[in-house]
Amino acid sequence: MRVVVALGGNALLRRxxxxxAENQRANARTACEALAxxxxxxxxxxxxxxxxxxxxxxxxxxxxxxxxxxxLDLLGAQTEGMIxxxxxxxxxxxxxxxxxxxxxxxxxxxxRSDPAFGNPTKPIGPVYTKAEADKQAKEKGWTFKPDxxxxxxxxxxxxxxxxxxxxxxxxxxxxGCVVICAGGGGIPVMYTDxxxxxxxxxxxxxxxxDKDLASALLAADIGADVLAIVTDVxxxxxxxxxxxxxxxxxxxxxxxxxxxxxxxxxxxxxxAACQFAEQTGGRAVIGSxxxxxxxxxxxxxxxxxxxxxxVR
Amino acid sequence: MRVVVALGGNALLRRxxxxxAENQRANARTACEALAxxxxxxxxxxxxxxxxxxxxxxxxxxxxxxxxxxxLDLLGAQTEGMIxxxxxxxxxxxxxxxxxxxxxxxxxxxxRSDPAFGNPTKPIGPVYTKAEADKQAKEKGWTFKPDxxxxxxxxxxxxxxxxxxxxxxxxxxxxGCVVICAGGGGIPVMYTDxxxxxxxxxxxxxxxxDKDLASALLAADIGADVLAIVTDVxxxxxxxxxxxxxxxxxxxxxxxxxxxxxxxxxxxxxxAACQFAEQTGGRAVIGSxxxxxxxxxxxxxxxxxxxxxxVR
Numbered sequence: 056m057r058v059v060v061a062l063g064g065n066a067l068l069r070r071x072x073x074x075x076a077e078n079q080r081a082n083a084r085t086a087c088e089a090l091a092x093x094x095x096x097x098x099x100x101x102x103x104x105x106x107x108x109x110x111x112x113x114x115x116x117x118x119x120x121x122x123x124x125x126x127l128d129l130l131g132a133q134t135e136g137m138i139x140x141x142x143x144x145x146x147x148x149x150x151x152x153x154x155x156x157x158x159x160x161x162x163x164x165x166x167r168s169d170p171a172f173g174n175p176t177k178p179i180g181p182v183y184t185k186a187e188a189d190k191q192a193k194e195k196g197w198t199f200k201p202d203x204x205x206x207x208x209x210x211x212x213x214x215x216x217x218x219x220x221x222x223x224x225x226x227x228x229x230x231g232c233v234v235i236c237a238g239g240g241g242i243p244v245m246y247t248d249x250x251x252x253x254x255x256x257x258x259x260x261x262x263x264x265d266k267d268l269a270s271a272l273l274a275a276d277i278g279a280d281v282l283a284i285v286t287d288v289x290x291x292x293x294x295x296x297x298x299x300x301x302x303x304x305x306x307x308x309x310x311x312x313x314x315x316x317x318x319x320x321x322x323x324x325x326x327a328a329c330q331f332a333e334q335t336g337g338r339a340v341i342g343s344x345x346x347x348x349x350x351x352x353x354x355x356x357x358x359x360x361x362x363x364x365x366v367r
Numbered sequence: 368m369r370v371v372v373a374l375g376g377n378a379l380l381r382r383x384x385x386x387x388a389e390n391q392r393a394n395a396r397t398a399c400e401a402l403a404x405x406x407x408x409x410x411x412x413x414x415x416x417x418x419x420x421x422x423x424x425x426x427x428x429x430x431x432x433x434x435x436x437x438x439l440d441l442l443g444a445q446t447e448g449m450i451x452x453x454x455x456x457x458x459x460x461x462x463x464x465x466x467x468x469x470x471x472x473x474x475x476x477x478x479r480s481d482p483a484f485g486n487p488t489k490p491i492g493p494v495y496t497k498a499e500a501d502k503q504a505k506e507k508g509w510t511f512k513p514d515x516x517x518x519x520x521x522x523x524x525x526x527x528x529x530x531x532x533x534x535x536x537x538x539x540x541x542x543g544c545v546v547i548c549a550g551g552g553g554i555p556v557m558y559t560d561x562x563x564x565x566x567x568x569x570x571x572x573x574x575x576x577d578k579d580l581a582s583a584l585l586a587a588d589i590g591a592d593v594l595a596i597v598t599d600v601x602x603x604x605x606x607x608x609x610x611x612x613x614x615x616x617x618x619x620x621x622x623x624x625x626x627x628x629x630x631x632x633x634x635x636x637x638x639a640a641c642q643f644a645e646q647t648g649g650r651a652v653i654g655s656x657x658x659x660x661x662x663x664x665x666x667x668x669x670x671x672x673x674x675x676x677x678v679r
Contacts, residue, residue: 076437111434112445115424118431121493122423125388129449133424136448137441139472140554140571147531148568157535158472160451160547181433219459223469226542232535235472242452256460259452 061270063286064104083141091149105134105239110180128259135238163241169213177212240264267327290357373582375598376416395453403461417446417551422492440571447550475553481525489524552576579639602669
């Protein structure tokens with residue numbers, strides 16, 4: 056099978072855990088232990104989130120005053136390099152030496168009229184208390200929103216419209232490479248507003264694309280059989296956080312659309328899974344990184360397909 | 368021809384210029400205007416330096432105290448993402464839409480017994496006055512060395528021994544891609560000191576590999592016809608900085624070995640050019656980014672080959 060595994064931010068950094076290099080490497084190693092058997096069995100593309108990391112880079116940039124902090128497209132590109140490196144190195148450490156791996160920088164086009172630019176929703180960076188969040192909002196002009204009992208910075212998260220380099224990703228897969236790409240939802244870019252003849256140019260955009268929606272688009276573009284969205288919980292729950300909460304083992308997009316899921320965490324995962332199933336007729340699974348193989352086999356987590364009956 | 372163009376730090380950021388996103392993008396655009404015709408005519412691999420950028424990331428990391436600053440391998444990976452993105456985007460803007468471009472993260476193995484680990488020589492980050500350099504040395508434990516009339520931080524710069532992913536770079540070239548890789552001299556890595564059977568692992572190394580030597584190794588590995596090392600000066604000069612200074616239009620490695628060139632600037636470029644010519648019998652050229660096409664044709668800059676007579 057051709058498989059896209061989208062690693063959630065929480066699969067690379069446990070909630071509240073300090074963003075040290077050691078923690079990120081240790082979590083990347085754990086994730087890669089789960090991914091290695093998949094790489095040996097299937098054509099594998101790995102994508103990943105970058106919320107905590109891109110937020111940290113923004114804080115570091117703001118803390119060093121001699122040079123103005125960089126825009127989010129450049130910071131996103133930095134996280135693609137750093138996180139891609141950790142995954143490539145640790146996944147390589149779990150695989151025989153002759154398995155080829157490639158981390159490809161990925162730009163993704165967004166629409167300038169996307170309403171997300173007027174309504175920031177994507178959480179990045181560390182979690183803050185209300186007092187800390189208010190202080191940062193005042194100092195830096197950033198927007199913060201509640202995230203559970205904490206607060207996090209939020210930035211615009213426009214929809215991914217077109218992935219650059221899809222053909223190249225396919226060439227690498229056909230060559231037997233494990234491909235790490237579309238990190239952090241891809242680097243958001245758009246064309247300047249001139250006619251092509253006047254020298255329209257691609258430029259970066261101050262935003263962070265949702266990595267699950269980017270992964271769903273990527274999976275559709277490369278004709279993946281399965282999109283696996285892996286995180287630190289074992290699937291999608293109905294009535295999450297109530298005494299009645301129960302794992303949804305299988306659902307159609309239509310069934311899931313009747314429920315609400317947390318914006319910024321399970322919401323985008325469900326939306327991305329539904330989008331992939333609807334657009335391609337393929338299978339999307341959501342669940343724990345530790346159960347990746349069982350997820351792909353349809354034996355764990357939440358499976359989203361157009362068909363109601365379980366296909367084995 | 369198959370061509371490797373190594374962009375010097377000074378081709379991406381003029382000496383002393385502030386390291387803003389705008390300056391880096393503007394310089395990347397100028398560099399890519401020079402590279403675009405090469406991409407249309409030849410199989411092109413672009414590598415680049417990261418000295419100023421990796422130094423800035425280290426300063427930003429040190430300025431934000433809640434999270435411990437990241438090691439140089441992670442920062443190097445960040446710069447591969449960021450600079451690779453700028454080059455890919457700006458080069459793409461200069462080329463027809465159907466020209467494929469790929470930025471590949473590149474790890475390069477170094478030797479744990481390399482004497483460079485005991486003698487840091489590679490300048491990174493901004494330039495400082497002596498007083499500023501002394502203050503930073505005291506505060507952060509960093510090493511500084513004179514660089515012209517200024518001072519810069521220096522870090523170990525071990526020799527590149529093995530590039531990971533060479534086969535993949537060749538696959539992409541054969542597929543018609545312009546490949547951007549080995550940025551910042553590659554991400555320095557080495558194996559842990561255990562036997563393979565005990566689970567030897569690849570890990571990152573606190574160093575910055577010289578991008579010219581990495582590019583020479585890459586050019587040899589992929590069977591490049593020409594290695595072009597481009598910077599902001601128009602070639603290698605004999606008696607540089609004296610009234611007798613004159614451009615060396617053509618030289619053999621043996622001839623160049625009798626002269627001394629500035630460590631940390633022209634020295635490594637000459638060394639890399641000689642190494643490529645000696646190891647492959649191919650042609651290396653050193654000169655100005657603005658003259659890249661003339662350099663490749665042997666009509667500008669300094670040509671280094673084993674043959675004494677000019678071949679046209």
